[in-house]
Amino acid sequence: MSLKTIRPATGFKEYLPKEYQDLIDDGPFLRQRKVSELGSFKEAIEEHPMCAGCAMTLFIRLVFVALPSLEHTVICGTAGCGRLAITQGAVPFVYGNYGDTNAVATGLKRGLDIRFKDQPKDVVVMAGDGGLADIGFHAVMHSWFRKEKFTTIMLDNEVYGNTGGQDSGMTQKGMVMKMAPTGKKFEKMDMLGLAKTAGVAYTARISTTNPTRIANTIRKAVLIAREVGPTFIQAYTSCNIEYAIPTPKVIDDARDVEKDRYGFAEYFSDEAQSYWDESEKERKRLRKAAKKIK
Amino acid sequence: MSQDVKEKMESKAKPEDAKTGAAAQRVVDPDYLILEAPRKKEFITGSEAAKESVRRANVDIAIAYPITPQSETMQQVGYLYAEGYIKDYYRGEEEIGVMSAVAGASRAGVRVLTATAGPGLMRGLEQIVSWPGGRLPSMLLVMCRVVNAPLAIQPDNIEISYLLNSGGIVLHGENQQDFYDYPLIGFMVGEKPEVTLPVAVAVDGFFVTHARGWVSMPAEDIKLPPRDCYHEAVPMMDNENPPIRISRDSPIQKSNFISYQMHAAWQQEIWAAQERAKKWLNRWLGGLIEVVNPGAKTMIVASGAAVSQGREAVRQATEKGLDVGLIKIKSIRPFPTEELTEALEHAEKIVIPEFNYVGWLAKEVKAAIDRTDRIIAGPRVFGGMTMPTELILETISASE
Secondary structure, three states: OOOOEEEEEEEHHHHHOOHHHHHHHHHHOOOOOOOHHHOOOOOOOOOOOOOOOHHHHHHHHHHHHHOOOOOOOOOOOOOOOOHHHHHHOOOEEEEOOOOOHHHHHHHHHHHHHOOOOOOOOOEEEEEHHHHHOOOOOHHHHHHHHOOOOEEEEEEEOOOOOOOOOEEOOOOOOOOOEOOEOOOOOOOOOOOOHHHHHHHOOOOEEEEEOOHHHHHHHHHHHHHHHHOOOOEEEEEOOOOOOOOOOHHHHHHHHHHHHHHHHOOOEEOOOOHHHHHHHHHHHHHHHHHHHHHHHH | OOOOHHHHHHHHOOOOHHOOHHHHEEEEEHHHHHHHOOEEEEEEHHHHHHHHHHHHHOOOEEOOOOOOOOOHHHHHHHHHOOOOOOOOEEOOOOHHHHHHHHHHHHHHHOOOEEEEHHHHHHHHHHHOOHHHHOOOOOOOEEEOOOOOOOOOOOOOOOOHHHHHOOEEEEEOOOOOHHHHHHHHHHHHHHHOOOOOOOOOEEEEOOOOOEEEEEEEEEEOOOEEOOOOOOOOOOOOEEEEEOOOOOOOOOOOOOHHHHHHHHHHHHHHHHHHHHHHHHHHHHHOOOOOOOEEEOOOOOEEEOOOHHHHHHHHHHHHHHHOOEEEEEEEOOOEOOHHHHHHHHHHHOOOOOOOOOOOOOHHHHHHHHOOOHHHHHHEOOOOOOOOOOHHHHHHHHHHHHOO
């Protein structure tokens, strides 16, 4: 008996679960799917145990559409609501210890770079505001200072949702939460400002309102991380349970918060900007060339 | 003509092919490197012995963080990186970050090394005790020192007691020689498919790390085979096999009997893997225990630096005409329960000297053997004290 890791053989495909076959034939692997194609292909994530109307789940679903190289991506997360959905995606997911995401991702990315010299492997951290700004803060900051080449996505619902509604560092000042009985005493942490200070190559603040923009932002962040340095996306993904947002009003809330204090904002370092401009030029050139051939 | 002279002459004969340092290393069978290769003796510190071990261990990435008394070792490992013996090396932010990154690197399928001591081990403990559950082969060198508070940097091996229930393999080296041999053995054992566990190699700080001793080692131009991560108990997190859903951690997302059973089975499997490690430890360590003067009525049982003191106590006792023997416990996890039971069958008195207050080794031995009234759980020194052999001899004679 071989002790090698089991690999499904092509010849046995028809005996594998229908879901597996669909992912191979009509999934998001080896091709960049677009948001406009949603509903017409087999998504990496379909079933999940999240609450009805959860904005975070919509955001995670869009991340799985947007990732530029799903077949070479590994996601790191930590405790929180998000991981309940992320684990259902057809992408390896590392659920480590509390708040260890960016340290695990550091070791993972460096290890993969040693083993796969000619094949870029994308490591993406996707975790909540508590996981990244509170318990995982030191690891997040140091991964940025060290210029580790992976993307950090904060699912910012401004609350510890999974443990039942405690305030995090990302909760707004004055909010009455389960561990802020008289209102939170200090301002929402400025993680985007800290990211710039730490030398992050690309940051974006985004709300769950415009799916195409979300997909483009994710893709940009992952590609820049691959070539330039750390990238950070801070996404408003409301908790409709703890903030008592009626389910049909979740997207309205996302729009209101976007307008009020969470408007879309991008920042490029000089190096990231010139890399992105060059690669955009190259993509345009390739599109033109392809048209000519047609 | 000695081997090295012959090799030198050969390299002179073909200067265009002459490679030096890391580039000259070739992979050899672990049996050859660990057991058979001709060795030469050098008088070096424990830190230097660890460096020489790492040089031959084919390590992919080493992650360092300073804490006395291990800093020097990881600095030395850094020099190996600069010389090309290791592919990646960095100083982490602190131990939680370092131990987490070790987990990440192990999941990526590379051979990973770190080292720590006392308070550093305590800081990284949440991560360290999660490695066996993640089935993450890796090497943790532990240079034991006092655990705070009060703050001290002196030798004391109480920290090993915190590793005993982690599920990882724990070896306790006696001297500089062990600190050369055990990491090489540990890498090979931990990466066996039927084991797939992290290994900690502990030594008593300062006594071993900073003092010199004779260490016999093979030539620098051989190294262990690289980690073969597709021959292990769990899949790698490298996404070389899409589409696949792997969440290697936390399958316990629900409260139901299936999830309880999964976690229970997973825990049982980790400890079963420890049992399966014994075969390989026996092969390369030459047994989980070493017995000096078997059959003596009084047996000293010790691990780590206490073994060296025990050896000297046996010598002095023998000079006085006393019938005293010694058992060195090399592997703390897996614990040599059967071996101890057999080797202590005849003993009328068992003395267990330790470099810590709580007497964790005495508790282990008590739980392993029968007729525990034979055990004298001491002497013990702690907080940085040394252990004069007289203390051991007095303990033996005081109970006469």
